[in-house]
Amino acid sequence: MEKRAPQREDDKELICLCQGGDRAAFERLYRRYAQDVYTMAMRIVRSVELAEEVTQEVFISLYRDIQKFQFQSAFTTWLYRIVYRRSADQFRKIRKHKDHTVPLMPDDVNGARYEAVESGANPADQAIENEQQEMLEKAMDSLTPKQRAILILRYTHHLSYEEIAHVLRCRIGTVKSRLNRAHKMMQEKLNQLEFF
Amino acid sequence: MNTKSKTIDEGGEQISRDMLRRYLEKEASEAEREAVHRLLRESEAARREYVRMSNYLTRLQSLPSLKPPERVWKNIDGRIADLSPRRVRFPWMYAHPVWGWAAKAAPIILLAALTLGLGSLQQMEFSSDYVVVEDINGFRVEAEQYAAFHELASESPPVRESLLAFCVDASFE
Numbered sequence: 001m002e003k004r005a006p007q008r009e010d011d012k013e014l015i016c017l018c019q020g021g022d023r024a025a026f027e028r029l030y031r032r033y034a035q036d037v038y039t040m041a042m043r044i045v046r047s048v049e050l051a052e053e054v055t056q057e058v059f060i061s062l063y064r065d066i067q068k069f070q071f072q073s074a075f076t077t078w079l080y081r082i083v084y085r086r087s088a089d090q091f092r093k094i095r096k097h098k099d100h101t102v103p104l105m106p107d108d109v110n111g112a113r114y115e116a117v118e119s120g121a122n123p124a125d126q127a128i129e130n131e132q133q134e135m136l137e138k139a140m141d142s143l144t145p146k147q148r149a150i151l152i153l154r155y156t157h158h159l160s161y162e163e164i165a166h167v168l169r170c171r172i173g174t175v176k177s178r179l180n181r182a183h184k185m186m187q188e189k190l191n192q193l194e195f196f
Numbered sequence: 197m198n199t200k201s202k203t204i205d206e207g208g209e210q211i212s213r214d215m216l217r218r219y220l221e222k223e224a225s226e227a228e229r230e231a232v233h234r235l236l237r238e239s240e241a242a243r244r245e246y247v248r249m250s251n252y253l254t255r256l257q258s259l260p261s262l263k264p265p266e267r268v269w270k271n272i273d274g275r276i277a278d279l280s281p282r283r284v285r286f287p288w289m290y291a292h293p294v295w296g297w298a299a300k301a302a303p304i305i306l307l308a309a310l311t312l313g314l315g316s317l318q319q320m321e322f323s324s325d326y327v328v329v330e331d332i333n334g335f336r337v338e339a340e341q342y343a344a345f346h347e348l349a350s351e352s353p354p355v356r357e358s359l360l361a362f363c364v365d366a367s368f369e
Contacts, residue, residue, distance in 0.1 A: 018281070019281065021280055021281050023276070026276070027269070027273070030269060030272065034263075034264050034268070034269070035261050035262065035263055035264070036261075037264075038262050038263065038264035038268070039261050039262045042262050043259075051262075051264075052264060052265070052267075052268050055264050055268050056268055056271050056272050056275070059272045060272060060275055060276060060279075063272075063276045063279060063281060064279060064281060065281075066281055067281055067283065129255075129258075132251075132255050133255065133259060133260070136255055136256065136259065137259075151256065155253075155256045155257045155259070156257070156259060156261070180214065183213075183214070183217060184214075187213055187252075190252070195252070196248050196252070
């Protein structure tokens with residue numbers, strides 16, 4: 001799979017304006033990337049409240065530290081690294097307070113609070129799509145946050161193995177083996193749900 | 197066909213989902229591609245599995261993008277109103293991870309050098325970097341432009357030379 005997210009040509013200009021403290025430019029940057037950030041956070045933390053908190057923290061951190069971005073990598077790779085770290089921070093906080101694994105709230109993902117962007121398919125196709133999407137979401141619940149992050153970076157944000165390794169600060173081989181494991185777990189769960 | 201197994205077996209022929217996924221993602225080896233092609237020609241079970249795996253990957257890639265509620269921006273806007281971007285004193289430190297690691301490692305190296313009595317560390321370290329710049333002098337102009345852009349003129353000569361050496365090394369080779 002070599003599909004890659006298109007690089008936005010005017011990112012550099014927008015980021016330079018933000019580095020100069022232009023708040024209007026920062027709002028434009030937010031409008032451009034908020035959906036990507038929120039989607040990634042939501043799929044990792046599996047809760048609307050936590051995803052909103054992660055999104056806020058990511059953009060506040062971005063605003064404060066944007067001068068650290070020196071255009072040596074793709075902006076998105078840098079941004080997703082922050083999202084991943086902030087999501088991990090949220091998990092650590094929850095673990096500390098609840099002394100347990102993270103409670104997943106599938107209703108947040110599958111139910112009415114799931115404010116997805118319209119896909120534009122016809123109603124019959126949409127019904128099948130929704131049913132299969134629901135199965136995929138349930139299967140994703142069976143994964144660890146790190147495995148979910150890898151799936152999202154690979155299939156939603158279309159990052160290469162190298163870019164994922166950069167975001168997660170691990171080796172390419174580790175990314176591949178974690179991705180294989182994630183697929184196996186997904187498929188086991190999807191077998192139970194009769195997706196396959 | 198046993199849908200719960202990792203491989204689909206029909207008449208002794210097996211096709212694994214992992215291999216099919218690699219095939220569909222164009223990551224399969226030549227031998228694996230040949231095996232998939234043969235099974236797709238000969239096995240009904242393999243063809244069914246191919247359709248299922250293809251559908252699974254398509255669905256995975258088309259999971260919807262989610263839009264954050266407007267209150268998220270309002271909260272951010274409220275919180276950044278009193279903030280200003282942190283001024284980065286040494287932007288070159290963030291230009292490449294090497295500089296970040298180097299900055300963290302510097303005190304340890306310095307301590308080690310002092311402990312071992314290597315008083316001439318500065319001369320030893322930076323002179324070797326300086327040679328790199330001189331050796332590929334053809335790139336000196338670009339390196340100088342980089343230095344001017346990043347306002348390195350105020351840095352001490354050894355630091356500046358090592359930065360130039362790094363940028364020649366990393367960017368222009």
